[in-house]
Amino acid sequence: MPGRVDTLPACRKCSGVHLNVDCISCGKEDELHSGNRCWSCILALTVDRILSTPDNRPPSPELRAVGTALKSMKRANSGLTWIQQPHVTEFLQQLATEPAITHARLDQLPASRTREYVRGLMVEHNALPRRDELSAKFSDWAEQALDRITSPSHRDITRRYIRWHHQRRMNQMDEVTRGTFLRAKQAVTVAIDLQNWLSEQGIELAEVNQAHLDRWQAEGPTTRGIASRFLDWAIRTNLIDPSLKLQPHRRGTSPRLDAAAQTELVTNLSRTADMNPRDRAAAILILVFGQQVSDIAKLTWDNVTVTEELVTITLGTVKIALTPPLDEPWRELAATPTHHQTAAHPKSNWVFRGGSPGQHIQASTLTQRLSTAFSSRAARLGTLHELTKLAPVAIIAEALGYSPATIDRHAIDSSANYAQYINSLSTTKGHVHRPSARSDQKSTR
Template sequence: MPSCRRCSGVRLNVDCIGCGNEDELHSGNRCWSCILAATVDRLLSPLDNQAPSPALQAIATALKAMKRANSGLTWIQQPHVTAFLQQLSAAPVITHARLDELPASRTREYVRGLLVEHNALPRRDELSARFGEWSDQALERITSQNHRDIIRRYIRWHHQRRMNQMDEVTQGTFLRAKQSVTVAIELLNWLTERDAELAEVTQAHLDRWQAEGPTTRGIASRFLDWATRTSLIDPSVKLQPHRRGTSPRLDATAQTELVATVSHTTDMNPRDRAAAILILVFGQQVTNIVRLTWDNVTVTEDLVSITLGTVEIALTSPLDEPWRELAATPTHYQTAAHPNSNWVFRGGSPGQHIQASTLTQRLSTAFGSRAARLGTLHELTKLAPVAIIAEALGYSPATIERHAIDSSANYAEYIASTATVKSGA
């Protein structure tokens, strides 16, 4: 059994001369925590020996309180992190605007996240802010002033307005907005090269532009729909919209085998197993999984349940096992990044959940998330009414209805082919 140095008979002195605790020593007879505290004070103190700003004091307190001091010391001693913190320590007041003036980097955003998570800066939607910064640069690529004004309106009154109405801008919304604006700019620059204004665009223009480029040019239909609603173009001109190919889905046999594998494997960590179960058993989208909080999950000695829609669903054994492990040992809890985080799937950025793309990539070694989700929904629609599935899993009835129709159509094709074979025999 673990025991103190005196009880174990160890004669080696491992008492820190700084704090007096019996601990692993780093250097100079001081423990990792004391070395981290001294390093933090040195880096975050202004050159004139004045006290650091209240914002930096909040970060300093958080870093010094880390349970895993070696991780904090490793991070803060990286040259680029050291240089950034020293630069920031010279600022008398730290705001989001002040941080935005500094060169964009992962370190800048990580420190911003720490400041927000420890209440030194107000929380803001970072993806919305990033879109605003990106769109300002995108406007510079437009070769016509008139077209630049149109895209500015499109950005402000369509994309940014929509983002402002959302509780949280998702990665998907952010990427679709960037893609829509990028393709719209390409179309307008193409028109400018042909001495045409958007108001003068004809069906011949659009047909030629679409025929000369990749299929993704069809994404410009989103911009043209907006232009039609705002009376900027003739409503009769249309693009062929961008169509994605038919997505593959896992069949029932593959789904069953994967559920059995994920339920018992030791090759995946509890977080990935828990996410995989939500996809394979309940057809959940990764973008929704990463936003789950512990308010959605109940773990007791007898039962593990999770609320995906409006219904609390019990997880039977062995599906509950990774959730019990995850509740007992949540990730990232020993650093300053997540002191009081309620996210089930905590990410590397302070106070943020894991990115959907990151989780998808992690799961890709075992299965394709989209194919598995579509396969699950396809099978579930055979087992229960649309309204019940939609309510339990948090989907809109229209979405589940589409899967149900597809499932029924496939079954009808099977019956028809069977009848044909019998009649032919």
């Protein structure tokens, strides 16, 4: 709106501004980009030019879907900025020569962020079927990892380990998580390291003994203990002696925020304007409700209800009310949706949208964004440590979406179970007996 009436923006007619802002292509009164054309019309012309071929053959249906999505963007300037980047223009012009585009054909092209972004656009706009990208990414990585194995026999064993253990497990999952993907890569990498070492010693896997394993583990970093996952599989498939074992890899004790630090962080987050509302919303779920970043990243607006009176969020099986000021970032996000302005998330229901079309944010990305304020892991562990002092394990697990066994481990760590047991004894009428060793073990367990 080019003019104003009193203090409000107004159109040309109402404000009396004599300024030509009519697009000569679509006729709309809008901000003009160049040649008396608006941003949307310039974007449409640019898309048609880039997707055209020298023989004027129409692009594939898959690429036409991308073009249609770009032309319909409400934030046309973002689409124009993206498509005019030289590497994007070059990639789209290359695709324009393809009579048909499939996942397999895209996989044959050089890997790049542009390739995956365009793939995401095709999936989001129903031009390609949806697939589990992390599973596909692991398969590509595994093929390259096999080339690092020096022995043909060990390469065959590792291929079977990848196919019948890791890929089979991924195929049975509804969605491969990033944690599963990274653990699988790490397990295969260490298995390859072990087998290459055996090859250097002139030893086949079937000939390995405990002395070999002890020596290999002693000579390297503690992460070599992760090879126990590979050895467990090798034992189940009768490839090695079932008595063989490694010292398992154990992580160090993770630090956790104490109650005072958590309270200070929550107070600061409710007042700060330095963190965007989406990050503040995620921080609240960690600091107040002990949620894992991987679960936060997958939240949808189906889990959140915003009314004039109340904001509720479902983390487990019950709705939890967010009281002021904890509800403020959620109200702001609900009041100012922006996902419909681009082609990447036209119908997105994710609360925390990612950089890839139609996908939620990666947990690692969200963790990195929050790291400027606090450690997500330390905050989560500190919150669960304190919560187990306030309510029974079953209630916390049901409300926050954790398994009872997980919450029980935190309760044991905070001595909550034992404290509750002692408290129950002290309030019992009549004579209070001293608990036996067996009953004491049961209560702490």
